[in-house]
Amino acid sequence: MQTYTPPLRDMAFVLTELHDFSQLTALEAFSEVDADLAATVLEEGGKFTSEVLLPLNATGDKEGCTIENGVVRTPRGFKEAYRQFCEGGWSAVSAPPEFGGQGLPETIGLMISEMICATNLSFGLYPGLTGGATVALRKYGSDELKSFYLPKMISGEWSGSMCLTEAHCGTDLGLLRTRAVPQEDGSYRVSGSKIFISAGEHDLSDNIVHLVLARLPDAPPGIKGISLFLVPKFLPDENGAPGERNGVLCTGIEHKMGIKASATCQLAFDDAKGWLIGAPHKGMQAMFAMMNTERLGVGIQGLGIAETAYQSAVAYAKERLQGRSLAGAKHPELPADPIIVHPDVRRMLMTMRVNAEGCRALGAWVAMQLDISEHAADERQRRDAEDFVALMTPVVKAMFTDLGFESANLAVQTYGGHGYIVDHGVEQYVRDARIAMIYEGTNGVQALDLVGRKLPAHMGRNLRGFFHPIAAFIAENKENPMLGEMITGLERALGALQLSTAQIAERGMRDPEEAGAAATDYLRLMGLVGLAYLWAKAVVIAVPKSFAPGPDQAFYAAKISSARFFYERVLPESAALYLKIKSGKASMMALPDEAF
Structure with missing residues (x-):
């Protein structure tokens, strides 16, 4: 259920x-x-x-x-x-x-x-x-477009979509063919086709405002020739209400593995009237504003699935009677013990638990820096926050969705055969979670973005906001008895990440394939270090409060137990990731194409 x-x-x-x-x-x-x-x-x-x-x-x-x-x-x-x-x-x-x-x-x-x-x-x-x-x-957008469209979109009266992908180009947007021809009144006529457009057509709002990537007639080739256009489903009338139907039509919806109640559309634009957003040929700049927002949002999708999968699995594990505890019957009055008594079931539940709580902690760290980057009065503070958000966006998108999918699979495994059938609903989590690892840039693309763009940006300046607070925490808590061996584990994991960073920088300059071969493992390692840091911080907070009688005592005690599980059962993966990164690209790239 x-x-x-x-x-x-x-x-x-x-x-x-x-x-x-x-x-x-x-x-x-x-x-x-x-x-x-x-x-x-x-x-x-x-x-x-x-x-x-x-x-x-x-x-x-x-x-x-x-x-x-x-x-x-x-x-x-x-x-x-x-x-x-x-x-x-x-x-x-x-x-x-x-x-x-x-x-x-x-x-x-x-x-x-x-x-x-x-x-x-x-x-x-x-x-x-x-x-x-x-x-x-x-x-x-121009002031005119913002003042007219934003209030309606923010209220939900009108909705929006992002029209980027075409049948022949997904990640490589430089290949797109949709065209936009300028008109005498300052508008444009947009023609082309798009696929995989989430919320591209539906019956929830009165109008849909499509943001469409297209090329002007004089556009240079590649991504430097892409512009962004606002193309409404209905052209507003003189009163600002949806009027004449624009030249955009949904030609089909995708039949998908999951998220079946979300309309994923194929759209055809036929001389649709639109307006330029930003400068000509600078659409990628505006597109990344959308994409970075969406990538953080997709990471949160993974977190949401992880949490509900965990709760559903816990509910079942407490009710399902199968076998007896290896330590002796826990509920002799029942014909069998609930499966929550079994170590392997506990392994799955604890993994799901630390996935959700850890990602929530890391997501909030990034979100707070996002708020600071947008609203701080101090320019240096804004810049530092922007650096941090830029570095962590691919980590949040990729790692959270990986862990969300892992948790969904563990929920099905906890249910056993009952999880594989539709009746209990947990198999839906697996199907729904799977797309989050793909859209808004596959998780492999996120890893390449991390090592190829975010690490070298500003001569490595982006890393300061991540490395410095963790190093400072380790220095301050070297002798903290509340942390015990956790601080050693955190220090080793951070050391592995620092060594991996130096290795990728050195090898990647000589051979970009070396950085590409390490990218996915490096992103995972960075994410684990971030989670380890926040679990250690949580322990420092929770230990003294776990001794104070009251309704929250159990909460803090559980937080400490969860942190211990993370350090003993999850963080050791960091050592293996370091060894994989250190091995380089040789075995990965050795096999000739024709041998596959």
Whole structure:
């Protein structure tokens, strides 16, 4: 059974104990935001997602989307849920107040996103794509476009999509063929076809604002010749309402492995009227504003799946009776013990638990720096935060989605045969989680971005925001008895990462394939080090509080046990990753193509 209770206590711990929430409240934009307000918003978000979205998850997966004559219908209940979503202000949580948003920190917005993705990932893609489109429009659109479109998109009245991929070009956008011809009135006529367009056509909003990559007639070849255009589904009339149908049509929806209630569309643009966003031939700059926002959001999708998979597996493990404990019957009054008594089941549950809690802690670290990069008054503070977010975005996207998929598979394994059939709903998590490792840039592409762009950028300056606080924590806690051998494990893992960084830099300069061969393992290693650092910080906080009687005593004790499991059962992977990185590309590239 799909089970979910919003993890509000852990969210509060991450926001106000593990991380310094005052970093956000010190910013002028969030001066009126306090921990109580954050807790209230998260509590209400938890109610909406668990009470409205969760009941639609399995039914939406079963029913899917349908298309007839270019019109896409979402599953039953989705339109009403979307209306409630917009009326509740959930589409506007972290959007700018000047365009109708609530102006809350993105740190809180991403926690709301986690709960949405945990309860109904397909539903979450509709407002999620709108969010990415509004970021690009806000940063690069003209004042006229922003003032007209952003309020409607932020309210949810109109939605958005990102139209990048074509049948012959996915990651290599330099190959795209969609064309845009300038018109005398300052608009453009856009023609071409796009595929894999999430939320490209649906019945939830009154209009859909497509952001489309295309080439101008005088465009240079490759990615330097790409521009970005705003192309609405319906052209607004003189009153600003959806009017004449524009030249964009959904020609089909994809039949997918998962996220079946999300409309993934094939779109045809036939002299569709659009407007340029940003400068000509500078569409990639605006596109990356969208993509970076979406990549963080996709990472949160992995976290959401990890949490709900864990909770569903725990519920089953406590109820399912099979065999007796190896240490002797734990429940002799029952015909068998619940499977939660078995060590291997505990291994799976604890792995899922530390996956979710660790990613939540790391995601909040990145989100807080994202807020600082956008709103800090000090230029150096903004720059340092931007460096950190740039470095960690591929890590969040790739590692969180890897761990989300791992947790979904472990949930199925916990259920055994009952997990493999549809009735219990956990096999849906596997199917839904799998796409997150692919879209918005495959996880292999994220790893290449990390080692090829983010590490060498600014002469390695991006690394300071990650390495320095971890090194400082190790130095400050060398003799801390609360951490015991954890501090040694963290120091060794950081050392392995530093050695790997130097090796990739040195070998990669001579041979780019060496950096490519190490990329995926390096990203995983960096992610593990980040998680290890935050688990150690959590222990320092939790140990003294675990001795204080009260309702939270068990919470802190569990946090310590979870950290111990991570250090003993997960972090040792860092040594193997270092050895794999050290081995280089030779065995990977030795086999000739024809031998495969």
